[in-house]
Amino acid sequence: MVVRVIIKKDTFRDSITLMKISNQVSGIKGVSNAGVVMATPLNKKLLKDVGFSEKEIEKTDQNDLVVAIEADDQSTLDKAVKEAEELLSSKESSEKTRSNPRTLDSALEQMKDANLVTISVPGRFAKREAMKALEKGLNVFLFSSNVSLDDELELKRMAMDKNLLMMGPDCGTAIINGVVLGFGNKVRQGYVGLVSASGTGLQEVSTLLNAEGLGVSQAIGTGGNDLSEKVGGMMMIEGIRRLEQDKKTRVIIIISKPPNPKTTQRVLEMATQCKKPVIVNFLGERVDLKKAPNCTSATTLEEAVRIASKLIGKKSATPIAAPNEEEMLQTARSESERFSSIQKYVRGLFSGGTLCYESQYILKPLVGEVYSNAPVNQKYKIQGDGPSKEHTCIDMGSSEFVEGRLHPIIDFTLRKRRIIEEAKNPQTAVILLDVVLGYAAHPNPAGELVPLIIQAKNSAVEAGRFLSLVASVVGTDKDPQDLQKQLVELRKAGVVIMPSNAQAAKVAALIALRGSTRRV
Amino acid sequence: MTSKPKRSNLLELKLKVINIGIDTFSEALKEQGVDVIHVDWIPPAGGDEKMLELLDRLSK
Amino acid sequence: MSSVTSSSTEEILAIKGYESSPFLQATSTPFLLRATSIGLEAQKIIPNQGRVGRIQGVFKDSLNIILPNDRVMSIVRSDIGRGPMSIVTNLQPAVSMLSIGVSIGDDVYRVGGSFAIGRDILTVSTDGAEKYEPTTGFETPLRFEDIKKNLVTMKELALTSGRNGGLGELIEFIDRDTIDCYDDRKLNIFARYALPRITELVDEIKNGRVRRIGKVAKTLIGLGPGLTPSADDFLSGLMISRILFASSLHLKKGAIFNVNREIIKIVRGRTTPLSQEDLLQAAEGKGSELITMLVEKLFTGDLRDVSSATMRVIAIGETSGTDIILGILLGAWLSLDEVYQKADG
Numbered sequence: 001m002v003v004r005v006i007i008k009k010d011t012f013r014d015s016i017t018l019m020k021i022s023n024q025v026s027g028i029k030g031v032s033n034a035g036v037v038m039a040t041p042l043n044k045k046l047l048k049d050v051g052f053s054e055k056e057i058e059k060t061d062q063n064d065l066v067v068a069i070e071a072d073d074q075s076t077l078d079k080a081v082k083e084a085e086e087l088l089s090s091k092e093s094s095e096k097t098r099s100n101p102r103t104l105d106s107a108l109e110q111m112k113d114a115n116l117v118t119i120s121v122p123g124r125f126a127k128r129e130a131m132k133a134l135e136k137g138l139n140v141f142l143f144s145s146n147v148s149l150d151d152e153l154e155l156k157r158m159a160m161d162k163n164l165l166m167m168g169p170d171c172g173t174a175i176i177n178g179v180v181l182g183f184g185n186k187v188r189q190g191y192v193g194l195v196s197a198s199g200t201g202l203q204e205v206s207t208l209l210n211a212e213g214l215g216v217s218q219a220i221g222t223g224g225n226d227l228s229e230k231v232g233g234m235m236m237i238e239g240i241r242r243l244e245q246d247k248k249t250r251v252i253i254i255i256s257k258p259p260n261p262k263t264t265q266r267v268l269e270m271a272t273q274c275k276k277p278v279i280v281n282f283l284g285e286r287v288d289l290k291k292a293p294n295c296t297s298a299t300t301l302e303e304a305v306r307i308a309s310k311l312i313g314k315k316s317a318t319p320i321a322a323p324n325e326e327e328m329l330q331t332a333r334s335e336s337e338r339f340s341s342i343q344k345y346v347r348g349l350f351s352g353g354t355l356c357y358e359s360q361y362i363l364k365p366l367v368g369e370v371y372s373n374a375p376v377n378q379k380y381k382i383q384g385d386g387p388s389k390e391h392t393c394i395d396m397g398s399s400e401f402v403e404g405r406l407h408p409i410i411d412f413t414l415r416k417r418r419i420i421e422e423a424k425n426p427q428t429a430v431i432l433l434d435v436v437l438g439y440a441a442h443p444n445p446a447g448e449l450v451p452l453i454i455q456a457k458n459s460a461v462e463a464g465r466f467l468s469l470v471a472s473v474v475g476t477d478k479d480p481q482d483l484q485k486q487l488v489e490l491r492k493a494g495v496v497i498m499p500s501n502a503q504a505a506k507v508a509a510l511i512a513l514r515g516s517t518r519r520v
Numbered sequence: 521m522t523s524k525p526k527r528s529n530l531l532e533l534k535l536k537v538i539n540i541g542i543d544t545f546s547e548a549l550k551e552q553g554v555d556v557i558h559v560d561w562i563p564p565a566g567g568d569e570k571m572l573e574l575l576d577r578l579s580k
Numbered sequence: 581m582s583s584v585t586s587s588s589t590e591e592i593l594a595i596k597g598y599e600s601s602p603f604l605q606a607t608s609t610p611f612l613l614r615a616t617s618i619g620l621e622a623q624k625i626i627p628n629q630g631r632v633g634r635i636q637g638v639f640k641d642s643l644n645i646i647l648p649n650d651r652v653m654s655i656v657r658s659d660i661g662r663g664p665m666s667i668v669t670n671l672q673p674a675v676s677m678l679s680i681g682v683s684i685g686d687d688v689y690r691v692g693g694s695f696a697i698g699r700d701i702l703t704v705s706t707d708g709a710e711k712y713e714p715t716t717g718f719e720t721p722l723r724f725e726d727i728k729k730n731l732v733t734m735k736e737l738a739l740t741s742g743r744n745g746g747l748g749e750l751i752e753f754i755d756r757d758t759i760d761c762y763d764d765r766k767l768n769i770f771a772r773y774a775l776p777r778i779t780e781l782v783d784e785i786k787n788g789r790v791r792r793i794g795k796v797a798k799t800l801i802g803l804g805p806g807l808t809p810s811a812d813d814f815l816s817g818l819m820i821s822r823i824l825f826a827s828s829l830h831l832k833k834g835a836i837f838n839v840n841r842e843i844i845k846i847v848r849g850r851t852t853p854l855s856q857e858d859l860l861q862a863a864e865g866k867g868s869e870l871i872t873m874l875v876e877k878l879f880t881g882d883l884r885d886v887s888s889a890t891m892r893v894i895a896i897g898e899t900s901g902t903d904i905i906l907g908i909l910l911g912a913w914l915s916l917d918e919v920y921q922k923a924d925g
Binding site: 010012013014015016018019022035036037038040041042043046050061062063100102121122413414416417420421451452455 | 636637639640641644672673674679684736737739740741745769770773799800801802803804805806807808809811849850851852853854887891894895897898899900
């Protein structure tokens, strides 16, 4: 055992930083003990009690920061100390941040050959920043939302004039030349090109393709409002054009909620003229493509992947290619065995708007109408932050939830709270979730959800009910999170995991119907 | 700063990125080995709304 | 790669917060913020003119300023709640205060109606700022049964969504006003150390042995991780909630103030300046509005109110919120038990 303490005099870092340093250093293999505390008399006493009796600690006072590290051997200790020093100095007040540029222009002086600007500033300022980037001849990935349609149109027109990509506003995901922008998963590079107005839709399709052994050439995000009547699918159409020319792309999938008729017309015109096969994935809508021999319609994300797989000639018997109805029914029966007589409702809580939408489309023919804050049928609209009504699917990434908070892919607070609420309701039969991994997402969603799920299930049992949980996990083995571990932890907690959102929704419906396919 | 020639296509270039806003996205790009510069964005005019409107009008 | 040192006009203006424009001169203009709220306690002790103090801490959402006598005041971003020693500004949540250019050691002066920080780095005007004074008591429309249900809700939420690392691990073992934990091996070192001392503190409070309280407080203040050590946050939660509960339940506050004063009598030199300030305020029943709001909702709110207020407190700092909730839970039960005792005659 070897020990070192680092003292930083008169040093105040915010508590989140202190905890981060403590966790990160503790997590290094070979570090047996690591603590980061302010050198108050009591903390010093505790440090001494656990074996850190270094003289340097004695000379400190309550304005000083102490990092105490104990490791198995000297080289691990040196590594840990180095990492702690780096973390401490990287949050060093103004020093380091002053060396980051403050504007696009000064950034360009540092990187003269920049070709892409990714922007995630508040909506009010977003157009301005995007405009500056386009004026400089740079492509734009605009994560920010709350940009008006007029502004979006202006930005996209300018981009088209200059032959630039304008991905967004409200674009959460893209994969360009194998690089994930915004949220997104590490997937194989391959032959399938995607153009998507949906963030989580793009994520699920890319991960399912990866699971099928296929790969993504490019995944262009258009932003959530690209297919509005005003914008008219400008970037979707441009995306199809670019993928048609892209040598690596053999099959194109376009993904969106069903657009208005005018935009549908424009987009389909482009798709039918395209020399490569186009899979039109308008969620929940079977499109008449008789006049377009190169196009196929897919109503769910997994169906699009299945079709792509066939077109590329993959022979697979994966759970995506061949969902097993009999297994689903069996699962439904065993999950619903211990239901009380009044348990009947499905409660879906989604971090992805598209997954929420797709689920409603799957649930409806099986269990009947579904209420939602982002409903397929406007007649069934409810407040997102209000109570659920009968069968309900909530898009927790919708604007009423993300004001002043991080996106639910990163921050689980509100979703956890909602799970508790739904679990307490005696009429809730099954809770349906999406768990989205990948870059910029939460480092351990299972860690956030599992303790809560176990507690909720136990409470239900105590109250004479059985709470069923069904989830799909969007992720790959190469994502920063450990996919297999996430799956194991969730399964251990009794969550039924399905390979796609559509199958998860279907199983949830079957569970609510107690294993019969007829509405109870 | 010259603007890009009309023919260049991002899909054929090695990405060189400037990130403005949330630093998580810069970190994710660095994790992927991408050249990225992070801009410590502050609202122009110190966030002063009246000043911002004035600047916008001046620059039009 | 440091083009910052070869500053163009644009860069200077950008650092100072102004866009480049032919109509603006490249003068050294400070970053301008407007205060929307000033805590009443801060208002009382800060001079109207002249030197106020010195910057002691610079964080992404706040600046801490050390005043004479080791008092601490904060200038915070708009997404941070109001407080008795805080000045809330109109700085947008997307912007980090670390990027304004304020350094530790910068002087803070009051000039005209504004705070001037550093040499032309930051100016915070206080014209039109509201004075903020935390409430010191609420009317209680709810019955005891409902207040107790709210306490259970707060506790459950803290268990599922609270943050560990401080004393939050003790919440699970709270049974009304005692902490029933028989196997402390699973607790983190701070919780393990604090457990018997917290039990002792609660005993002394219940038995009215005020003299011994200072002695026990010495074994808690400054203990734990965080810029405000966990045990301090616990004590703040305990002290504030007891005052607010007493006001609302019409209990005598004299004894509570005595206990609180014994706790803070020994605070000097035992904890960080910021935490010391929080404890001083808490002894008077004053704290950030998020804490006051949570206690209010325990008395007057429904499930959703309490849940929402609890989550907002949990979000304070790293473990601070959770540690505060531990204090509120114990403080609440101590007060409710007193009422029951009264009722039993």
